[in-house]
Amino acid sequence: MKKFMILLIFLAALGSAMVQARTIEIDVHGMTCTFCVDTLQRSFTQFKTVSKVEVSLKHKKIRLETEDNLPSIDTIKQTVLDAGFTPINIVVQ
Amino acid sequence: MVTQWQKVVLFFLLSIFINASLAMGLRSLVALPVEKGGGVLRVAILGTEESERETITTALAYGINAQQTLLMGLPYRVSSATHSSQKNNRLGDMSLLYRHLVVQQDSRPGTNRFGLLAGALIPTEQDNELAIQGGFVFTHFKRRHEIDIDAVYQAGQNDRLDSGRFDLSWQYRLSPQSYPDWGIPQQINSIMEFNGRWLQGQDTTGQLTLGLQWLYTQWVIEGGLVKDINNNKQRHYLFSVRFHF
Numbered sequence: 476m477k478k479f480m481i482l483l484i485f486l487a488a489l490g491s492a493m494v495q496a497r498t499i500e501i502d503v504h505g506m507t508c509t510f511c512v513d514t515l516q517r518s519f520t521q522f523k524t525v526s527k528v529e530v531s532l533k534h535k536k537i538r539l540e541t542e543d544n545l546p547s548i549d550t551i552k553q554t555v556l557d558a559g560f561t562p563i564n565i566v567v568q
Numbered sequence: 569m570v571t572q573w574q575k576v577v578l579f580f581l582l583s584i585f586i587n588a589s590l591a592m593g594l595r596s597l598v599a600l601p602v603e604k605g606g607g608v609l610r611v612a613i614l615g616t617e618e619s620e621r622e623t624i625t626t627a628l629a630y631g632i633n634a635q636q637t638l639l640m641g642l643p644y645r646v647s648s649a650t651h652s653s654q655k656n657n658r659l660g661d662m663s664l665l666y667r668h669l670v671v672q673q674d675s676r677p678g679t680n681r682f683g684l685l686a687g688a689l690i691p692t693e694q695d696n697e698l699a700i701q702g703g704f705v706f707t708h709f710k711r712r713h714e715i716d717i718d719a720v721y722q723a724g725q726n727d728r729l730d731s732g733r734f735d736l737s738w739q740y741r742l743s744p745q746s747y748p749d750w751g752i753p754q755q756i757n758s759i760m761e762f763n764g765r766w767l768q769g770q771d772t773t774g775q776l777t778l779g780l781q782w783l784y785t786q787w788v789i790e791g792g793l794v795k796d797i798n799n800n801k802q803r804h805y806l807f808s809v810r811f812h813f
Binding site for chain 1: 592600601602603604606631633634672674675676678679709714741746747748749750751752753754755783784785786788812
């Protein structure tokens with residue numbers, strides 16, 4: 476019974492984490508070189524709730540993975556603007 | 569024996585290289601952003617073949633926000649003085665420039681940006697005079713090409729002569745031909761520039777600059793050759809390292 480309860484709690488925690496995990500993709504215009512990638516990567520790494528940041532110069536996208544509360548859409552937009560670029564579209568998956 | 573003319577040219581070159589040190593081209597200024605609270609530190613060594621003159625310029629760009637940037641630079645003469653008045657002071661004039669981006673048209677393949685420049689050349693020697701400087705910078709970027717155009721006029725105060733400069737720079741991404749899907753790639757650019765340097769009372773010196781640039785994460789290492797195409801037809805070389813923080 477005790478083992479069953481532990482398994483139940485583990486599965487509940489895992490399920491909760493899976494539900495809360497989010498991927499956010501942001502289309503960004505105005506990127507020109509590797510400095511831009513580095514700038515955006517470092518800007519979003521500062522968020523404690525963002526666990527992974529990927530930037531694509533090829534696709535002009537930023538991909539964020541969060542395991543906690545999402546940064547607000549306004550915060551995401553402002554971060555891109557402060558870095559010197561134009562956020563076009565934000566998709567939360 | 570160094571003539572007054574040579575002294576003026578040396579002084580002018582110091583001023584030029586302060587300004588030139590904050591470019592994404594080798595010697596041109598650029599209208600690309602420095603992010604809010606971020607900065608770029610650049611250390612550049614520039615030498616002139618015939619006169620064996622070398623100057624190290626330390627320059628810092630600081631992003632007040634994405635549109636406003638402060639550009640500071642200070643040259644230090646490494647080689648021995650060519651004029652008696654320079655023996656006690658190896659520092660050149662400190663350049664302060666404020667850049668305000670007034671047009672930003674971003675698109676998927678690139679960007680067009682136009683900025684205004686204003687600032688001063690502040691002498692580090694009591695004998696020298698201040699100069700007020702102002703101008704513009706334009707950057708067009710699309711796919712593998714970047715074009716930078718700038719022009720700056722430096723109005724000397726009191727006895728200081730006026731001076732000016734312009735730069736046309738074309739940079740082409742040699743590698744990679746295609747970016748990876750995600751992540752930061754190493755990048756190599758070729759650089760070709762046509763530069764003009766003018767000092768009141770003298771003809772404008774036209775210059776051709778050819779160089780290469782290697783970029784990776786927060787670092788840029790670059791070098792190039794500069795050839796005066798008129799006047800004294802001197803050759804110069806430039807090597808620099810930039811760190812983005």
